[in-house]
Amino acid sequence: MNLLSLRSHNAALLLDLLRTAGGEGISRLELAERTGLTPQAVSKITARLREDGLAAEAGRRASTGGKPRTVLRLVPEAGHAVGVHLDRDEVRVVRVDLRGTVVGQRRAALDLGAGSEAVLAAVRDAVAGVLPAGSDEASPEGPAVLDPSLLGVGVALPGPLDHGRGVLHRVTGFPEWDGFPLRAALAERLGVPVVVDKDTNAAALGLAAGGERGSFAYLHLGTGLGAGLVIGGNVHRGARTGAGEFGHQVIQLDGPPCTCGDRGCVEALCLGAVARGDLGEAARVLGAGAANLVGLLDIDVVLLGGRTVATAPEAFVAGVGAVLQARARRTGQDAVPVRLAAGGDGAVAVGAAQLVLGPVFGRGGG
Amino acid sequence: MNLLSLRSHNAALLLDLLRTAGGEGISRLELAERTGLTPQAVSKITARLREDGLAAEAGRRASTGGKPRTVLRLVPEAGHAVGVHLDRDEVRVVRVDLRGTVVGQRRAALDLGAGSEAVLAAVRDAVAGVLPAGSDEASPEGPAVLDPSLLGVGVALPGPLDHGRGVLHRVTGFPEWDGFPLRAALAERLGVPVVVDKDTNAAALGLAAGGERGSFAYLHLGTGLGAGLVIGGNVHRGARTGAGEFGHQVIQLDGPPCTCGDRGCVEALCLGAVARGDLGEAARVLGAGAANLVGLLDIDVVLLGGRTVATAPEAFVAGVGAVLQARARRTGQDAVPVRLAAGGDGAVAVGAAQLVLGPVFGRGGG
DNA sequence: CCACTTTCGCAACGCTGTTGCCAAAGTGCA
DNA sequence: TGCACTTTGGCAACAGCGTTGCGAAAGTGG
Numbered sequence: 001m002n003l004l005s006l007r008s009h010n011a012a013l014l015l016d017l018l019r020t021a022g023g024e025g026i027s028r029l030e031l032a033e034r035t036g037l038t039p040q041a042v043s044k045i046t047a048r049l050r051e052d053g054l055a056a057e058a059g060r061r062a063s064t065g066g067k068p069r070t071v072l073r074l075v076p077e078a079g080h081a082v083g084v085h086l087d088r089d090e091v092r093v094v095r096v097d098l099r100g101t102v103v104g105q106r107r108a109a110l111d112l113g114a115g116s117e118a119v120l121a122a123v124r125d126a127v128a129g130v131l132p133a134g135s136d137e138a139s140p141e142g143p144a145v146l147d148p149s150l151l152g153v154g155v156a157l158p159g160p161l162d163h164g165r166g167v168l169h170r171v172t173g174f175p176e177w178d179g180f181p182l183r184a185a186l187a188e189r190l191g192v193p194v195v196v197d198k199d200t201n202a203a204a205l206g207l208a209a210g211g212e213r214g215s216f217a218y219l220h221l222g223t224g225l226g227a228g229l230v231i232g233g234n235v236h237r238g239a240r241t242g243a244g245e246f247g248h249q250v251i252q253l254d255g256p257p258c259t260c261g262d263r264g265c266v267e268a269l270c271l272g273a274v275a276r277g278d279l280g281e282a283a284r285v286l287g288a289g290a291a292n293l294v295g296l297l298d299i300d301v302v303l304l305g306g307r308t309v310a311t312a313p314e315a316f317v318a319g320v321g322a323v324l325q326a327r328a329r330r331t332g333q334d335a336v337p338v339r340l341a342a343g344g345d346g347a348v349a350v351g352a353a354q355l356v357l358g359p360v361f362g363r364g365g366g
Numbered sequence: 367m368n369l370l371s372l373r374s375h376n377a378a379l380l381l382d383l384l385r386t387a388g389g390e391g392i393s394r395l396e397l398a399e400r401t402g403l404t405p406q407a408v409s410k411i412t413a414r415l416r417e418d419g420l421a422a423e424a425g426r427r428a429s430t431g432g433k434p435r436t437v438l439r440l441v442p443e444a445g446h447a448v449g450v451h452l453d454r455d456e457v458r459v460v461r462v463d464l465r466g467t468v469v470g471q472r473r474a475a476l477d478l479g480a481g482s483e484a485v486l487a488a489v490r491d492a493v494a495g496v497l498p499a500g501s502d503e504a505s506p507e508g509p510a511v512l513d514p515s516l517l518g519v520g521v522a523l524p525g526p527l528d529h530g531r532g533v534l535h536r537v538t539g540f541p542e543w544d545g546f547p548l549r550a551a552l553a554e555r556l557g558v559p560v561v562v563d564k565d566t567n568a569a570a571l572g573l574a575a576g577g578e579r580g581s582f583a584y585l586h587l588g589t590g591l592g593a594g595l596v597i598g599g600n601v602h603r604g605a606r607t608g609a610g611e612f613g614h615q616v617i618q619l620d621g622p623p624c625t626c627g628d629r630g631c632v633e634a635l636c637l638g639a640v641a642r643g644d645l646g647e648a649a650r651v652l653g654a655g656a657a658n659l660v661g662l663l664d665i666d667v668v669l670l671g672g673r674t675v676a677t678a679p680e681a682f683v684a685g686v687g688a689v690l691q692a693r694a695r696r697t698g699q700d701a702v703p704v705r706l707a708a709g710g711d712g713a714v715a716v717g718a719a720q721l722v723l724g725p726v727f728g729r730g731g732g
Numbered sequence: 733c734c735a736c737t738t739t740c741g742c743a744a745c746g747c748t749g750t751t752g753c754c755a756a757a758g759t760g761c762a
Numbered sequence: 763t764g765c766a767c768t769t770t771g772g773c774a775a776c777a778g779c780g781t782t783g784c785g786a787a788a789g790t791g792g
Contacts, residue, residue: 001372001375001376001379002402002403002407002779002780002781003372003746003747003748003779003780003781004747004780006367006369006372006748006749006779006780007747007748009367010367010748010749013367027770028770028771029769029770029771036368037368037749037750038368038749038750038751039770039771040749040750040751040771040772041368041748041749041750043771043772044748044749044772045749047772060757060758063757063758063759063768063769063770064758064759064768064769065758065759065760065767065768065769066757066758066759066767066768066769066770067756067757067758067768067769067770067771068757068758068769068770069769069770069771070770070771160697169698169699170698214605215604215605227662229662229663231597231602236597236663237664238581238663238664238665239580239581239664239665239666240664240699241664242661242664242697242699243662243663243664244662244664245661245662245664246661246662248661249658249661249662250617250654250657250658251616251617251618251619251630252617252618252619253617253618253621253635253651253654255619260696260697261696262692262693262696264617269619285619288616288619291616292615292616292658293662295608295611295612295614295615296593296595296609296610296611296612296615296659296662297595297602297604297609298603298604298605298606298607298608298609298610298611299604299605300605326628327628330626330627330628331526331608331626332535332536333535333606333608368748368749368750369748369749369750369777369778369779370749370778372748372749372779372780373778373779376779376780393739394739394740395738395739395740403780403781404780404781404782405739405740406740406741406780406781406782407779407780407781409739409740409741410741410779410780411780413741426788426789429737429738429739429788429789429790430737430738430789430790431736431737431738431789431790431791432736432737432738432739432788432789432790433737433738433739433740433787433788433789434738434739434788434789435738435739435740436739436740733792734791734792735790735791735792736789736790736791736792737788737789737790737791738787738788738789738790739786739787739788739789740785740786740787740788741784741785741786741787742783742784742785742786743782743783743784743785744781744782744783744784745780745781745782745783746779746780746781746782747778747779747780747781748777748778748779748780749776749777749778749779750775750776750777750778751774751775751776751777752773752774752775752776753772753773753774753775754771754772754773754774755770755771755772755773756769756770756771756772757768757769757770757771758767758768758769758770759766759767759768759769760765760766760767760768761764761765761766761767762763762764762765762766
């Protein structure tokens with residue numbers, strides 16, 4: 001760690017606090033208290049941020065007997081990022097500002113099996129569509145993006161992949177994507193940095209950026225069952241960036257067979273119960289898996305999302321909550337709360353944009 | 367992050383590399399490469415470490431055509447720590463040097479149910495017993511330790527507790543310890559900093575300090591079943607420092623009742639199989655739990671330990687390994703290796719000492 | 733013996749956050 | 763209205779961080 005990284009570290013720290021403060025803003029002295037830096041250091045760093053256009057003064061607080069504190073806020077328009085949710089049958093693209101607010105979106109049908117060239121071209125067009133007019137001036141073959149305030153493009157898609165290298169492992173049902181270097185291919189076509197990740201990780205990251213503090217698990221129950229883990233504000237991806245395989249956790253030894261080849265996986269049991277219309281059992285099974293996870297990691301909160309959960313949100317929240325409450329009664333501690341994940345349908349695309357914004361605010365090892 | 371924390375951060379970084387290098391030592395240029403610092407910065411920092419007596423020159427490497435590199439090594443005697451393993455029927459105390467080598471140990475029978483005063487006195491005596499002669503000069507009522515090179519005492523014991531505040535939650539079978547502020551009570555009696563943690567976390571930390579790199583899970587199968595999780599070199603304790611509840615992970619919905627009040631816990635199934643003499647089934651059940659953990663966290667390696675594992679190490683390693691290999695075949699990735707944890711009986715006490723040494727080397731949020 | 737390579741320390745430097753001090757901008761009482 | 767007081771925040775000087783430039787030290791090889 002040298003002085004340059006110290007500088008950017010502290011700048012990112014302050015930017016993160018400015019982002020968290022949102023539209024209300026935050027004063028220099030509050031920033032000093034929260035970071036442990038001296039007020040004068042905060043003044044210096046925020047002066048640099050104001051010079052760069054990333055922060056601005058925004059009114060002042062009421063006086064407490066002396067000079068009133070000047071409120072600082074993030075300038076959301078100073079930069080933006082694009083998030084792409086690449087699903088099996090459609091692509092969703094959003095453009096967000098520094099605060100994470102959606103300032104443009106686009107949605108298009110897509111056949112993930114149509115071949116990599118067709119898919120990449122469709123993504124390129126959809127991304128170009130959310131950019132401000134004039135950004136797309138290059139030739140169809142060349143880089144699509146010339147806008148210098150665009151920090152990058154984050155892409156989220158289902159299935160295991162190598163987040164570090166940006167290479168897909170498998171996309172269920174589409175073997176032609178095995179081993180495809182998605183990040184490199186897209187970065188070349190778009191001309192900006194590209195980050196790829198699993199859809200569940202993107203959704204979890206979006207929740208973290210959206211104000212969810214501490215450590216939590218986002219459980220996504222849709223056509224499959226997966227999890228995104230956030231530990232201490234950062235997404236936990238594991239040694240080979242394959243963490244979050246929640247659905248194929250075995251909770252019924254020698255139980256009914258699962259598509260993965262094992263038996264008694266949460267996913268198989270849970271989706272089986274859903275198919276039978278037994279949502280109570282589905283929620284109980286999901287809760288058992290969640291309780292295992294809570295015991296292992298001691299997280300703050302469990303968040304539920306996905307199409308299947310959306311069909312009966314209260315039933316799932318209550319059912320999973322009941323299992324966690326029973327567990328809490330046994331251990332003698334407060335139960336870990338269960339809530340519905342905010343954001344709904346567009347959460348993955350918005351979270352994908354956070355793959356790019358995260359490093360700006362000191363998240364995600366950037 | 368200010369300049370003082372920057373300084374100690376880089377110093378800890380170098381100390382950690384010196385420790386990892388062990389007796390062979392490491393040259394300044396290698397340190398520079400591994401830290402990303404310039405060689406000159408490494409020279410300055412190591413000069414300070416040598417002034418403080420923490421590092422020393424130790425010979426030189428063969429020349430590669432120019433001046434040979436000077437080898438630096440950690441001075442193990444520059445500081446030491448005491449680790450206490452407080453078990454239900456005995457207390458084990460070790461004193462280790464900076465390198466983690468045991469330089470003194472003591473073992474005494476102990477009744478954890480004999481009341482806090484008796485237990486604390488016994489711990490105090492055992493700790494005093496491993497200290498160099500002359501350290502224990504204070505009156506029986508006053509602080510026991512006057513040795514300034516003693517960095518602190520780490521205490522590991524079974525059962526859930528609050529690592530942050532040093533307060534016990536419950537010790538199974540000994541309700542009189544509920545809510546006992548062990549850290550404060552011991553710190554007062556010993557006169558040095560005290561850190562308390564679960565025995566499984568201490569063992570895992572000891573393995574990490576003993577050369578185990580990256581992320582791993584230590585599974586301890588003895589009278590109970592628990593886990594210590596190390597993620598990126600640091601012990602993961604979770605929001606309320608209760609992480610690692612591996613044994614009460616449910617892997618058999620509505621299965622046989624467990625002592626915890628739930629049904630189908632790994633611990634109940636595994637120990638039940640052991641009681642029946644069916645070690646193959648015990649290993650398979652343990653492997654199922656380990657596979658769930660591996661999928662969720664994507665760790666590098668699974669390490670097994672504990673008295674029950676020690677009765678048939680090969681059977682457990684092979685049985686758990688088989689489950690993980692089957693999982694790897696399904697996902698198409700390399701199997702996560704399973705190994706026997708090094709250290710054996712004394713591992714927990716040695717690991718407890720690392721609770722104190724960890725922060726010196728930049729581990730554990732110190 | 734001398735040219736060459738490589739390591740490593742001294743000195744000067746740029747930059748970090750910190751400290752001391754003072755102007756700015758309020759409140760509140762006489 | 764005026765003045766003392768409180769609180770904020772900028773300017774300037776500063777100590778200390780890692781970096782750069784350069785030269786001495788300590789080897790190898792012809």
